[in-house]
Amino acid sequence: MATALNEELVRNITTNVTVPLVFRQFVSNWSISQWNVEKWSTVFGDREIPFRCMRKDFISDEPCWERKCKVKKLTFKNFINNLAASKEWMYFDYKYLHQWFDADSELCKELSWKQFGYDKGAADTTLWMGSEGSHTPAHQDTYGYNIIAQVHGKKRWILFPPETGGLKPTRVPYEESSVYSELNFFCPHSLDVFNGLTGGRMVELSAGDALVVPRGWWHYVQNIDPVNITLNMWLPHEKDPSAHVSEALIKIFIAQMCKDLPLETAKMLVNPNEDDIVDTPLAVLFLQLETVANTYMDKKRRVRRVKRQKTRDDDSPLPDLEEFDLKGLVGNPGNNMEIAPSITSADLMNVLKDNLSKYANTERALDDDELDGATSSLCLTKAVIDAFSQNDVIDLVKHNLLARLS
Incomplete structure (x- = not known):
């Protein structure tokens, strides 16, 4: 008999799974996942939001480090109105909800991770909101594991196992919570460093989808649609x-x-x-x-x-092993689950070439501030x-x- 998902089982899965796992339309029952741009504009109101920005056509063998980004303060409404004309991608990322919204705000009151088996809410949640092309450099999180809920637009995740070679880990720029890769997955000047990079997985999340990123998995994340809004929470791991x-x-x-x-x-x-x-x-x-x-x-x-x-004490009962049949769970169509699909080195190269074709401008001379500050x-x-x-x-x-x- 096929096993159906429940809160306890989902918590068990997210705690113990060792491969990136997608729950399709798992949070489509959240009212937040149904909000349109007009609704989000009402939720954000007239507060000015600091977006980090960079030209979409910037080509470099280094990632687009945060230090090299400019910061522009815009209301959500102005952010939307500037999308069509802007030559930059804009990202309001890694922001804890409780620092930007009151506990009695509609967003905070609506948010609950209970169906994942966790008694967590807005106080434990981080917000990521950006335009097409905005992205996070490839990195692995230092602590815990990650549950992501996509609530508006599409987002692409490229992931690699913790032990993957060829990603060139670096602690410069240093951030306690992240180990970065030196590779630029957005618009690299050279594709040579990506030849033979194996073990990758790629998935695109739409509004209502959720993703579990196990401890230590490398990930590069890029927003695909004009407006993307994502919520996530990190949970502690026994190795922390x-x-x-x-x-x-x-x-x-x-x-x-x-x-x-x-x-x-x-x-x-x-x-x-x-x-x-x-x-x-x-x-x-x-x-x-x-x-x-x-x-x-x-x-x-x-x-x-x-x-x-x-x-x-030989008679002391051993704790029950928290086991689950991942293959069986994924194979049950009613669960709407999938392991993030594998991609070949050639597939990855094609994704990078698509980015270059869409965004890169090899004829443009780089500004001084783009040349300065390279690590x-x-x-x-x-x-x-x-x-x-x-x-x-x-x-x-x-x-x-x-x-x-x-």
Whole structure:
């Protein structure tokens, strides 16, 4: 008998699935998924929204880093009215709802993740709103796993497994919550670096669709329709305590480098949301490291105690394994689920060529501000940071640190 979805099962799936999973039209019952542009204009009202912007025809082998984007403040209505004439893509992204809307606003009151099995609402939700071509550089999230609800327009996701080679991970620009790829999936100057890049998956989400991105999966995300609105929430993963220690170590290293460099150079090393790293006393950063290291070690001690107790008490019942038949669930048409489809290297190249054909202008000379600020100009500094931040290096440092603190 085919298994039907319910809140408990969906929560189990989202917690444990190891491949990107699409729930087609799963949130189409949300009233938010039915809102048109006029309704969203009413919801946003006359508040000015800071959009990060960049010319659509910008070609570079580096991603369109946030530091290189301009910021324009527009009302939602002006954002809509400027779409047709604008030569830029515009993105109001990574914004927590509770920082922009009152708890009693219609949007916040309507939002609930209960059908995913989580008692979460607006306070746990992030908003992403952008025009055609707006995108997030390819990256992997440092912590947790991600549930996405597409509520307006179409959005393309290109994803790769955590262990994928060839993506050129970098910590410059530094952001605690993200490890970026050096590859530009929007309009790259050269396609050579994408040759042989395997293991990719690609999916387009329409309004009403939901997506689960498991821990560590790389993703490049681009808005396809003229207006795109997405909501998401990150949920903690059992490996987060270990990742917190790694990130605290990397943050101390990068902070120390930033403090000893000219301010303009230091700013190029970090994303704008990490600008305060220069002014944060090292004593504070070491206190943060101590806190997360103690949390991690306490967790390890608790796990060892539980294992010892189970060894002593052979009659103690083992917890039920949270298992589910993913193949069977996906195979049941009534569930309207799919694993994000695989794409070949050739498929990926065609997507990139389509972007270049649609947006790129090879005849246009780049402006000075487009030429300035490239992280590649940091050369040795960037190479040192990336060398110290490699997983095998930071894991060894973390192992030695915890051994000395135990």
